[in-house]
Amino acid sequence: xxxxxxxxxxxxxxxxxxxxxxxxxxxxxxxxxxxxxxxxxxxxxxxxxxxxxxxxxxxxxxxxxxxxxxxxxxxxxxxxxxxxxxxxxxxxxxxxxxxxxxxxxxxxxxxxxxxxxxxxxxxxxxxxxxxxxxxxxxxxxxxxxxxxxxxxxxxxxxxxxxxxxxxxxxxxxxxxxxxxxxxxxxxxxxxxxxxxxxxxxxxxxxxxxxxxxxxxxxxxxxxxxxxxxxxxxxxxxxxxxxxxxxxxxxxxxxxxxxxxxxxxxxxxxxxxxxxxxxxxxxxxxxxxxxxxxxxxxxxxxxxxxxxxxxxxxxxxxxxxxxxxxxxxxxxxxxxxxxxxxxxxxxxxxxxxxxxxxxxxxxxxxxxxxxxxxxxxxxxxxxxxxxxxxxxxxxxxxxxxxxxxxxxxxxxxxxxxxxxxxxxxxxxxxxxxxxxxxxxxxxxxxxxxxxxxxxxxxxxxxxxxxxxxxxxxxxxxxxxxxxxxxxxxxxxxxxxxxxxxxxxxxxxxxxxxxxxxxxxxxxxxxxxxxxxxxxxxxxxxxxxxxxxxxxxxxxxxxxxxxxxxxxxxxxxxxxxxxxxxxxxxxxxxx
Amino acid sequence: xxxxxxxxxxxxxxxxxxxxxxxxxxxxxxxxxxxxxxxxxxxxxxxxxxxxxxxxxxxxxxxxxxxxxxxxxxxxxxxxxxxxxxxxxxxxxxxxxxxxxxxxxxxxxxxxxxxxxxxxxxxxxxxxxxxxxxxxxxxxxxxxxxxxxxxxxxxxxxxxxxxxxxxxxx
Numbered sequence: 001x002x003x004x005x006x007x008x009x010x011x012x013x014x015x016x017x018x019x020x021x022x023x024x025x026x027x028x029x030x031x032x033x034x035x036x037x038x039x040x041x042x043x044x045x046x047x048x049x050x051x052x053x054x055x056x057x058x059x060x061x062x063x064x065x066x067x068x069x070x071x072x073x074x075x076x077x078x079x080x081x082x083x084x085x086x087x088x089x090x091x092x093x094x095x096x097x098x099x100x101x102x103x104x105x106x107x108x109x110x111x112x113x114x115x116x117x118x119x120x121x122x123x124x125x126x127x128x129x130x131x132x133x134x135x136x137x138x139x140x141x142x143x144x145x146x147x148x149x150x151x152x153x154x155x156x157x158x159x160x161x162x163x164x165x166x167x168x169x170x171x172x173x174x175x176x177x178x179x180x181x182x183x184x185x186x187x188x189x190x191x192x193x194x195x196x197x198x199x200x201x202x203x204x205x206x207x208x209x210x211x212x213x214x215x216x217x218x219x220x221x222x223x224x225x226x227x228x229x230x231x232x233x234x235x236x237x238x239x240x241x242x243x244x245x246x247x248x249x250x251x252x253x254x255x256x257x258x259x260x261x262x263x264x265x266x267x268x269x270x271x272x273x274x275x276x277x278x279x280x281x282x283x284x285x286x287x288x289x290x291x292x293x294x295x296x297x298x299x300x301x302x303x304x305x306x307x308x309x310x311x312x313x314x315x316x317x318x319x320x321x322x323x324x325x326x327x328x329x330x331x332x333x334x335x336x337x338x339x340x341x342x343x344x345x346x347x348x349x350x351x352x353x354x355x356x357x358x359x360x361x362x363x364x365x366x367x368x369x370x371x372x373x374x375x376x377x378x379x380x381x382x383x384x385x386x387x388x389x390x391x392x393x394x395x396x397x398x399x400x401x402x403x404x405x406x407x408x409x410x411x412x413x414x415x416x417x418x419x420x421x422x423x424x425x426x427x428x429x430x431x432x433x434x435x436x437x438x439x440x441x442x443x444x445x446x447x448x449x450x451x452x453x454x455x456x457x458x459x460x461x462x463x464x465x466x467x468x469x470x471x472x473x474x475x476x477x478x479x480x481x482x483x484x485x486x487x488x489x490x491x492x493x494x495x496x497x498x499x500x501x502x503x504x505x506x507x508x509x510x511x512x513x514x515x516x517x518x519x520x521x522x523x524x525x526x527x528x529x530x531x532x533x534x535x536x537x538x539x540x541x542x543x544x545x546x547x548x549x550x551x552x553x554x555x556x557x558x559x560x561x562x563x564x565x566x567x568x569x570x571x572x573x574x575x576x577x578x579x580x581x582x583x584x585x586x587x588x589x
Numbered sequence: 590x591x592x593x594x595x596x597x598x599x600x601x602x603x604x605x606x607x608x609x610x611x612x613x614x615x616x617x618x619x620x621x622x623x624x625x626x627x628x629x630x631x632x633x634x635x636x637x638x639x640x641x642x643x644x645x646x647x648x649x650x651x652x653x654x655x656x657x658x659x660x661x662x663x664x665x666x667x668x669x670x671x672x673x674x675x676x677x678x679x680x681x682x683x684x685x686x687x688x689x690x691x692x693x694x695x696x697x698x699x700x701x702x703x704x705x706x707x708x709x710x711x712x713x714x715x716x717x718x719x720x721x722x723x724x725x726x727x728x729x730x731x732x733x734x735x736x737x738x739x740x741x742x743x744x745x746x747x748x749x750x751x752x753x754x755x756x757x758x759x
Contacts, residue, residue, distance in 0.1 A: 231717075
């Protein structure tokens, strides 16, 4: 909690901040504060979304001004204390306040409202920012039907990807008879390239807990399960702490806030299966079985966990709910478009300048996101495409960058909103290899229950691999497309039905790349190793031997100060020499 | 399978601890996944004999437990090395050259994904997204995250671990 009159220092300690060395910075600050007997408050906070600048340290001076510092190592941390906190002069060369304002200021942060601002491990901090007021309002002033009505009117749709109206899901679950009902939070964020759920839990766990309690009250459930990826240990620790703190404060458990409403929560660690993001597979896994999907209907709203009516919603969906109840449906629905209301969080990554997490109103264009907040393509390379929605999504070319971000318009392109992963690709990314990558992923993750997914994706992967190796016959392209449609129609669950999307969209928008691999045996992006030959330009090479030293296969030979040559027999096409050469003398064609 | 503790290698599996874990879940057979997770936490992997023992205690078939253990990527049925190298193969890491990093690791240690070096020092695992996409490509060795890798940087990091281990042995 912020104390007036004192300088507050906040260190971004989500997984991204920790990976960038944030813990060392935090410890260095802590030691230096103690050593110099500084009267400041040192806090941990979540991720503000500018992951490329981590570790981020915010200094809030007693007059309330915020100074943001980026890439703060131990030394810079000590300088900030000495020069800024003690000396009163900000450390200019590490200051990112303006950049933060231009990136964060242009967003509408609803589900991320507290991330990077409050201390996620402090219930007081959450309450000071308005936390648990929505719960109090609902329990004291609203009937469960009114809560559902409010969420329905807000237009909130499932943020996990499919976009089913949240209020409707709750109404169906409420209407179904059952002596026990369940709320499940799907935090099994398996889409490689999406990390918003992790970030929300790590940065604002109480928002998820409160959202689930509101959902429980609405549908008439007294028990909730959070199914969280085991790969997110920090998220699990913070969730459990949040639940315990809420329990101690009488916000979770029996007779909450004297209302007579009982609600309990449990965290269950996933064990690493992408298919468990599918709701019926998730239920099977919660019941202790292999995570295999079940045929729908019956939908979980009728027969879910232990055959009882169950509503499964995503982390981001839950994080929106307390805000909607506190601020009203109209205020939420004022953002976005007619059919896609509110805001959406996107995880920006790949060949993008400003990788990280952002939240924007629905309806902005892909171009605005990628070239605005995202800062455009890294290293001044040319934009080629953007992959949306992970393994179930698709690759969209530059010509469609003015597509607005809403469920329907993205589906029309062949991609999907999905969980909101956005991976930018430049001219050096091979689209056939991208399709192969995703097929490899889903083929590995296919649970094996239905033939279309188990065998269909395998055969598709084999064809794609042959194409990237330059070994495919021309007629295999048609076969690939036919198989893709068959799998889409025949698979049992969402994983299989959407698995061909990366292939179908790249075939639709980047067919020329497939044809170049098949007919010309060449990879236009110069990325597929089997189709490349490494040669050294005799004119440009000055015989510095750098490449030879970096070649793990000892395939480069030549006298010092004389042009070198690559032995094609030995070359393993790893590309180390290109990175090592300072004279651009090595080519891969 | 009526394997009992007596026929197993002495000291290989801490049966007492497995008993405690099963006790924590009150012998609930729907808790097979968390029980396996806890066993892996203390032993480092899920031994086959441990599965048989669990089956007896929980009164379910060993095949069922084995089916669950092999379904989920998290469970390892082989002992692991001292240092686990987890290379992220998420989309962002893939686009930013995770394949080259995998090549560098294989080069340096002569093991592929899923294998352990004969000296028992390193296990190389390829994992799905770790969630540090904007720092890609990323690997985690013994809990320490290494970001924005290049093949050369990767080799250097592994060599540092090897040197540290060699120094510790002398």
